[in-house]
Amino acid sequence: MTEKLNVKKGIPYAVLLLIFLVLPIFLHTSYWIGVLIMVLYKVVGSVSLRTISLSGTLTFAHGTFIALGAYCAGILARNLGLPPVVTIIAGGLFAALVSVITGFPFVRLKGMYYSMASMFLGVTLVYVIKAMKITGGYHGLTRIPKLLQNDIACYYVFLAIAVVLILILFRFEFSRIGTTLRALAQSQDVASSIGVNARFYRLLAVGMGSFCAGVAGAAYGLYSTVLSPTNYDMTFSLWLLMYMLIGGEDYFIGPIIGAIIFVLIPELGRGLSAYAPFLTGACTLIVAYLLPGGLAGIPDLIRKKKEQKAIEASEGRDDRASA
């Protein structure tokens, strides 16, 4: 399904941006700023995951590449004292580089096999992080110099980074590159027959998605100043997938909505946070049964229902007329 671009489609993004711009005025405690940054972090994680899945492959290693970006930036900042601009970009590039090198033998695998390979890759890389000395091993990396001392300033820097990354991924998808990736997802044989180098384009998507994920991970690491390898295990990647699937895989805005809602659910009912996985599971089931296009697919679903009703109504009129 190819989304059509027009001004109307921009409205939800503008509204979201406005909300995120004014929210800190109301939620200015350092706790809530932390939650909002977490939301932005996972939004970028999930949107970049969707970029990779455009070519028809689901990856289970995305959280690991976020970790690579975070660790790369954290180590550079802590051990060499490099400024955030450098470390954050380096984090993104490192994640992209590793994802492309490790992805090279995998991208020829199709469907489920690719997903399985990525799962083992992700788990293995986290083990490597846990085993290494420079990463702080199992206990994690601590005393990373903070991005900015003021939390609210941190938030706005993070918002700016998130907006830029989302714009990059948006441009990526709504250009000929996105079309080619979608074509690959529908039929690799046909795509090859028109001259598409499947491996190159899959790796391009993987590299692009991992770069943005790495940048987000790096920025988040510099904000939180502590990295723990257990935060980046398989469940993290699965959550990102979940945000995307529930939000609506076919829509660019899908993972954005999914991530916002599912990061906020446990926060809004704080007493219920122990039940968050249960709540999320229930929501997933409801979406799977009632909303095959995900949350972002609701407007399309309503439009289709209306059209169907209009058709039925006009057919009814025809029947009466002919009778």
Added chain:
Amino acid sequence: MHLLETSGLTKRFGGLTVMNDLDFSMEEGEIKGFLGPNGAGKSTFFNLITGVLTPSSGHIFYAGKEITKSKPHQVAKMGIGRTFQLNPLFGEFTVFENVTAAYHLRPHSTVPQVFFNTKTYRQNEEYIAKSADEVLEFLGLQHVRNELAKNLPHGYQKILGVARALATKPKLLLLDEPLGGMNPEEIAFSIDAISKMRDKGISILVVEHNMQILDILDSVTVISFGQKIFEGTPEGMRQDQTVIDTYFGGAV
């Protein structure tokens, strides 16, 4: 120099030899038929040429260059376009998008050009939109331009497969059963379109069961069980005893 040439082309799947020592050649500018009963190895032959399968032994040359071990996208880049017998399109794209997506090589916009929306990219896209409409016009698909490809009737899907292959600007076009499953009207239209493509300077190799195609063929190769049994003109084929025996079951 032949446009397309194979020598000693052999393909085995385990113990099964589906293509045995095939010497084949075709010239530039001709429409050549590649015929044979079901299971003769016709689609295998296409898949070997286009790099989907790698031959067990033997060589393939295209315009004097060896392409035996080339990958499908490399073969496409060299100017060989193809259609598929089954699964011939991007179902979730509209007819128009199917054709525009196929302009991947000529003109080709590099990834940075696309990403930064450079002038070259915008000019390419403008040209592609115009050219895709011409292809749709030529193949009579203009009135279904904005339909999803998966919603098209079968005959139209086949024609769309040809449109997509044409969009790659091939020098050599491989058509895998272009008339399969079509009604008589569509068959007449397609045969006409194929001969018009040849007039535009495209060489065409066609696999087909429908004998109506013989009218526009310049030459024919007939194979059976992976072996060549006839090479010559369509008239010669109609009278050849071996062909009659194998192809028409000896009952004629």
